[in-house]
Amino acid sequence: MRQRTPAYIFIPLTLLAVILAFTMVTPVDVVPEPGFQGMIHNLLEHLKHVFVQGIFWAVLAVAIVMLLIINALNKVVEAERFKRLSQEEQNKYLEDSKIGYFKKLFGSAAKKQSDQEEEAIILDHGFDGIKELDNALPQWWLSLFYFGVVFMIVYVMAYSFTDFAHADTEYQEEMTYKDKVDSIWAVANDIDITGAVNKSNDPAIVEQGAKIFAQNCVQCHMEGGKGGIGPNLTDDYWVNHVEDSLFKNIYHIVYDGSPHNPQMRAFGQRKELSGLAIEKVASYVYFINQKEPTKTVAEGAAAPQGDLMEAWKQK
Numbered sequence: 001m002r003q004r005t006p007a008y009i010f011i012p013l014t015l016l017a018v019i020l021a022f023t024m025v026t027p028v029d030v031v032p033e034p035g036f037q038g039m040i041h042n043l044l045e046h047l048k049h050v051f052v053q054g055i056f057w058a059v060l061a062v063a064i065v066m067l068l069i070i071n072a073l074n075k076v077v078e079a080e081r082f083k084r085l086s087q088e089e090q091n092k093y094l095e096d097s098k099i100g101y102f103k104k105l106f107g108s109a110a111k112k113q114s115d116q117e118e119e120a121i122i123l124d125h126g127f128d129g130i131k132e133l134d135n136a137l138p139q140w141w142l143s144l145f146y147f148g149v150v151f152m153i154v155y156v157m158a159y160s161f162t163d164f165a166h167a168d169t170e171y172q173e174e175m176t177y178k179d180k181v182d183s184i185w186a187v188a189n190d191i192d193i194t195g196a197v198n199k200s201n202d203p204a205i206v207e208q209g210a211k212i213f214a215q216n217c218v219q220c221h222m223e224g225g226k227g228g229i230g231p232n233l234t235d236d237y238w239v240n241h242v243e244d245s246l247f248k249n250i251y252h253i254v255y256d257g258s259p260h261n262p263q264m265r266a267f268g269q270r271k272e273l274s275g276l277a278i279e280k281v282a283s284y285v286y287f288i289n290q291k292e293p294t295k296t297v298a299e300g301a302a303a304p305q306g307d308l309m310e311a312w313k314q315k
């Protein structure tokens with residue numbers, strides 16, 4: 001006679017399944033947060049929505065009562081069966097029941113049948129001397145399988161007939177949310193040349209500009225803007241002078257690119273950099289041009305290119 005699954009295992013498991021089923025059919029109206037912490041946060045939010053429902057507690061109460069009844073019935077059945085066992089079987093059963101549930105579960109996973117038992121379950125077909133045993137499936141495997149079947153049914157039902165999930169509306173909601181974030185971002189970041197302010201006096205902005213320079217510009221203008229493929233940005237000579245002020249001139253060239261040389265591409269027009277990012281990198285270029293010493297050919301910098309701009313000379 002097999003040992004019964006103890007109440008402290010199947011009652012909590014069933015209650016967990018009830019909670020799980022409820023989380024599936026309960027709609028939530030919070031925007032999900034990303035990442036691992038977000039995952040936990042989302043789960044807690046979801047559970048909160050479940051726990052405030054009266055119907056949830058009602059179902060849970062009914063489930064508990066039914067589980068207790070099932071447990072009592074199991075006990076009666078077990079006692080009845082026990083009476084019908086022979087003395088020897090009864091002793092074996094009592095011996096068995098002393099081993100803890102989990103110990104038995106782990107033991108059963110590693111259990112192997114004796115040679116005679118194996119003989120009895122061998123199937124009478126084979127190929128190349130390979131034969132097959134008609135083994136019973138392990139308990140843990142079967143439990144997982146049945147759990148999977150039940151889960152699948154609840155899931156499909158919830159998916160088809162409740163507010164659990166609507167892929168299309170969820171997609172729409174997500175998109176509306178993203179659009180909102182994008183437009184807020186655009187308002188905050190997309191200044192144009194009229195709104196751009198020279199912030200070369202602000203060390204924090206200059207530092208951020210230096211980072212943008214290192215990511216986008218340094219491969220052509222080299223470290224500190226000493227020049228390579230692109231001209232030396234620390235000297236007083238400029239190929240392009242399309243604006244009255246030096247800062248606006250730099251902003252203009254980075255936003256719209258050089259009209260003469262496509263290598264200096266239009267970072268702003270091509271949306272590679274936002275207006276605000278260009279303001280920062282232009283402040284950085286202004287800083288190295290006006291507030292740092294000019295890098296000379298003797299130091300390995302590029303030779304001057306373009307026209308000497310008296311008005312923009314380092315003071």
Ligand code: HEC
Pocket residue numbers: 212213216217218219220221229230231233237238239240241249250253254258259260261263264265267281282285305306
């Ligand atoms: C693929 C190479 C390349 C990259 C990347 C590049 N530039 Fe240029 N840049 C050039 C070239 C070449 C010129 C010269 C254009 C011309 O002759 O009109 C130039 C010109 C300039 C000028 C005007 C210089 C002058 O004398 O007129 C500025 C300012 C400038 N770049 C800043 C930047 C900034 C800031 C970045 C990064 C956001 C950047 N560049 C990225 C190649 C590049």
